[in-house]
Amino acid sequence: MNPSGQPERHLSIEPNDSTWELREAQLRTLLDAAAEGLYGLDLEGRCTFANRACAQMLGYEGERELLGKNMHDLIHYAKADGSPFASHVCPILRAYRHGEQVHVDNDVFWKKGGESFPVEYWSYPICSTEGLVVGAVVTFIDISERLAHNRAEERVRRELEHRLRVSYEELGRTQNRLNLALEYGNVGLWDWDLTTNDVYYSPTFKSQLGYTQDDSWAAFGDWEAHLHPDDHDAAVQRVKDYFADPTRPYISKFRLQCRDGSYKWILSQGKAHFDAQGRPVRMIGVHIDITQQEEYDKKLEQLNNELSDTVKELKRANEELRQFAYVASHDLQTPLRSITGFAQLLAEDCLSDADDVAADYLRRIIRSAARMQRLIHDLLQLSRIDSRPRTSSPVDLGEVVSGVLHMLGDQIAQEQAVIDVSPLPTILGDATQMEQLFQNLLVNAINYRSSQRRLSVRVWYEMDGEHCRVHVRDNGIGIAPEYHEQVFEAFRRLHREAERPGTGIGLAICRKIAERHGGRIELESEPDRGSTFTVVLPKELVVSNA
Structure with missing residues (x-):
């Protein structure tokens, strides 16, 4: 509308134009060639013209079925939910009632068969050469495919949002599980940005060495400065060797100084990421306190050495004992045979003349000697079992x-x-x-x-x-x-x-x-x-x- 209250955009009609028929034919051809639906309204809301696309989208065989019909009552009488749509609030009619342009991007029209379909429409006032509003022209398009596409996009968007939300939730749970595992397992985490030489040291990493989360550990140099002097060169060289040959896993054992000045044994394992030129750009790894294990291993080695010495001593003592048993048993047999022989001779010569006490003593000597011979025999058999070559x-x-x-x-x-x-x-x-x-x-x-x-x-x-x-x-x-x-x-x-x-x-x-x-x-x-x-x-x- 201009300042004087007249519409700035309008269609002019010149009923007295001598070339009206020609222009009407050209206009008809133009309207029928349009893909959008077009129809005109007089001041009573009746259809004054309609193009082929309009009739087809509304389910009519031709535009003549529409001419003279009240278009609101014919195609715009109800809303999408089926409730009545009063004509006095119809946006389309504002074009000729108030002389204003109207655009609605999502509404419904009703077809001849009674089914609705979604549309986007524009309604423009039609003015005479004198500038008076004499009707309106309506352009509309079927937006079914657009809405279906929008719904599909919306479904995809919601699905993506859902997946993203689930992924973030799972990532959060995984992060929590990882943090709990690292904390309860007393495993420190480090993340080294080699482009800046900055390093992230996890709270567990710091607590293993007696530091708090707020203590300043943020660079590679912090780790290097706390290495035990005896381990420094080998630990740094191990990192360089890994960068030179990353096919061999990075595993390093060294001692780090704690806040109280003591040292702890650390097992460090990690993996680096390299750029296109093969330069390391990032390295992530874990940091495990193995001090107790090292102490156990040292104690175990000491005990094994002591046990080995004890076993050697036992073997030596056992061998000496076996040799002693064998020699003693062997050497005992000679005097024992003499005792047995003389006792038997004495018994044969004197037993008939000896009194009961002497006879009993001789029998005891002979029995004891015989038992001693059996004992020595068995003792020799026992000692020979281990000394006999295995067959x-x-x-x-x-x-x-x-x-x-x-x-x-x-x-x-x-x-x-x-x-x-x-x-x-x-x-x-x-x-x-x-x-x-x-x-x-x-x-x-x-x-x-x-x-x-x-x-x-x-x-x-x-x-x-x-x-x-x-x-x-x-x-x-x-x-x-x-x-x-x-x-x-x-x-x-x-x-x-x-x-x-x-x-x-x-x-x-x-x-x-x-x-x-x-x-x-x-x-x-x-x-x-x-x-x-x-x-x-x-x-x-x-x-x-x-």
């Missing part, structure tokens, strides 16, 4: 046990014992030692038989996972559980010599032989319910099963 040849345990039974034949017959031997395997081992082992076990069964029943012994084996288990079971007097470990100790006896013969070394020899073959010996027994000795050997020793 590993096939040993048929069935033949070994058969040979032992043959040697013990008189004792077995005297006791009328029942010996049941099942087929036994062939193993890799020392045949002599295996013979000693089973001889001692069978002699033990004979010596500790029960007077209440006939002696019965069973020998068999079974494969049990990773082991071969050879069992020797008797029905003798049995052994109380509290003595199961003691019976394998050398010289440990549960009965007096007068009650049960033996030297107290036999089972110790059995255990030592089993251990020398990589195994062990087990015992199951209760008083008056017999005993089961089980020789447990590694499965790898078994050459063939019975």
Whole structure:
């Protein structure tokens, strides 16, 4: 509108123009060529013209169906929600009612079939040559695709916002978890910007050295200045070596000075990022306090050294003891044989003439000497187990046990014992030692038989996972559980010599032989319910099963 109240933009109509028909035809062609919908209104709101696009978008076969119709009542009678749209508030009609231009970017028009579609429209007043408003012209476009595109964009935008929000939330949670892990794990974090030489040191990094979060640590030089003098050059060189060859991971161990002047051992690990020219621009890593571990390692090394020295000393002492036992036992046999021989000669020559006291003394001397010979024999056998060279040849345990039974034949017959031997395997081992082992076990069964029943012994084996288990079971007097470990100790006896013969070394020899073959010996027994000795050997020793 101009200052005088007249519209500045208008369409002029010259009804008396002699070239009206030509211009009307040109205008019609122009209007029908437009993609936008166009229609005109008189002062009563009736359609004065409409182009082809207008009719098509509104669902009419041609523009003639629109001419003379009240366009508000025809296409703009309701809002998008279906509620009535009163004509007196219709923005389109303000063009000719108030002579003003109108633009609405999102409204609805209603088609002939009764369905609505979204539109953007412009309404302009039409003025005569005298400047009077005589109607309006309306231009509109279907914005369905635009709104669909806008809705799609909105969905994408909301989805992106949602994903971004979720990512930020997850990033925050991850950061919190990382901070908690670093804090509870006592792991410091450092982030070195090599372009500025600035370094971020995490609060845990600082607290490991006794500093607070507010203490000034912000540059590479702060780290370098706190290195132990003995570690400085090697630690700095390790960083340079990594930059020169980043294929080798950066792992460095050094000591850093704490706030109180003490030093802590630190394990540092990191990874650098390089620019296109291969220059390091950033390096991030962790900082772990390993002082306690270093102290443990140092103490462990000291203990290992002490243990190694102790083992050497024990080996030396054991070897000396073995040599002493062997020499002493060997040297004792000569005078012992003399004592036994002279005692026997004296008994043969004088026993008939000696009184009862002298005769008893001679018998005691002979019995003690015989027992001493057995003890020395067993002691020599025990000392020779470790000194004997290790041999590993096939040993048929069935033949070994058969040979032992043959040697013990008189004792077995005297006791009328029942010996049941099942087929036994062939193993890799020392045949002599295996013979000693089973001889001692069978002699033990004979010596500790029960007077209440006939002696019965069973020998068999079974494969049990990773082991071969050879069992020797008797029905003798049995052994109380509290003595199961003691019976394998050398010289440990549960009965007096007068009650049960033996030297107290036999089972110790059995255990030592089993251990020398990589195994062990087990015992199951209760008083008056017999005993089961089980020789447990590694499965790898078994050459063939019975």
